[in-house]
């Protein structure tokens with residue numbers, strides 16, 4: 599039996615991970631859970647999975663949990679340091695990294711330091727700190743198995759291949775809810791429209807990123823660092839059916855593809871059980887029922903954040919950190935209906951324009967650029983109102 603800790607256990611990936619673990623009866627034991635503010639759900643997860651260590655965001659909530667669970671041998675901790683403690687808990691064999699945004703970076707690094715297996719969903723960490731993570735993996739011997747469906751697909755296609763034999767890698771995107779919308783319709787998008795993803799049920803931040811196609815931009819950067827593929831070989835195609843998750847073209851013209859039902863439990867289970875494969879109990883893909891698989895070029899004029907992310911990938915240095923931080927602030931403002939849907943791209947582009955690019959050497963540099971960008975983006979938003 600392998601021991602698992604889940605960072606972001608109350609979120610969409612966290613809950614799906616626990617469902618997978620529950621189904622795979624007795625293969626895994628949950629030893630650690632790190633959540634944010636959803637105390638009700640964390641309480642239920644503690645009752646069901648009986649972890650040894652849990653972490654919450656706020657001190658007061660952690661104190662209440664200590665009182666509530668005082669008869670159990672449960673260590674309750676809090677804040678970013680608490681999530682790091684869960685990540686580096688000595689009994690862990692596998693850590694699922696699924697906290698949203700840059701808040702997941704330090705806990706992810708703490709898990710990587712231990713040299714164990716990390717099922718990585720938190721793409722923002724890779725975007726902001728790809729080079730640092732790559733160095734840490736080399737040093738600690740940690741193994742990253744991607745959870746993102748596209749990266750899980752690439753990982754599977756590359757399992758028996760050498761990266762220098764790869765001609766190009768194509769990440770697919772569903773296109774989100776506005777793939778077929780006209781420019782005029784795009785101006786009238788509401789929060790509910792943007793949260794209504796046609797294929798995937800996910801947390802709010804990644805759902806909005808999918809609607810702006812920033813998610814695919816972040817994934818291009820993630821793929822570069824995960825697989826050591828040069829930017830010019832990374833491409834995106836819109837594939838509304840979301841059945842083919844990625845394609846890898848080899849030098850000889852062969853194209854490998856990974857197909858699976860549109861359910862995050864597939865890549866999550868693969869990451870947890872790798873290199874083995876267990877029965878997922880999902881219905882088999884019925885291609886004769888699906889009939890057609892379509893592919894389209896993305897419209898980067900309509901979705902400018904994809905173009906901006908590619909530029910960040912190519913230019914590197916502080917650009918990806920700025921892109922990510924500005925996007926987190928702009929998406930959060932959109933979720934609070936402070937700005938409109940199209941304002942997200944406008945604000946992120948302005949933040950990038952305003953930021954003088956610079957080299958980043960270490961974690962302090964990364965957080966310093968991140969903090970500056972967040973403040974500058976908040977100012978940009980305030981100045982509009």
Ligand SMILES: NC(=O)c1ccc[n+]([C@@H]2O[C@H](COP(=O)([O-])OP(=O)(O)OC[C@H]3O[C@@H](n4cnc5c(N)ncnc54)[C@H](OP(=O)(O)O)[C@@H]3O)[C@@H](O)[C@H]2O)c1
Pocket residue numbers: 605606607608609610611612632633634635636637654655677678681695696697698699701719720721722745746747798799800801802803804862
């Ligand atoms: N959902 C998907 O299908 C999917 C697919 C591929 C990749 N991803 C990536 O996976 C990550 C998680 O996505 P999600 O959709 O699961 O997001 P989500 O539903 O919003 O869940 C986020 C989780 O992180 C926790 N959290 C947030 N801020 C925290 C903090 N400061 N400290 C501790 N915990 C914190 C939340 O806790 P509370 O809810 O308790 O506050 C929740 O457990 C993202 O990076 C996303 O891009 C998601």
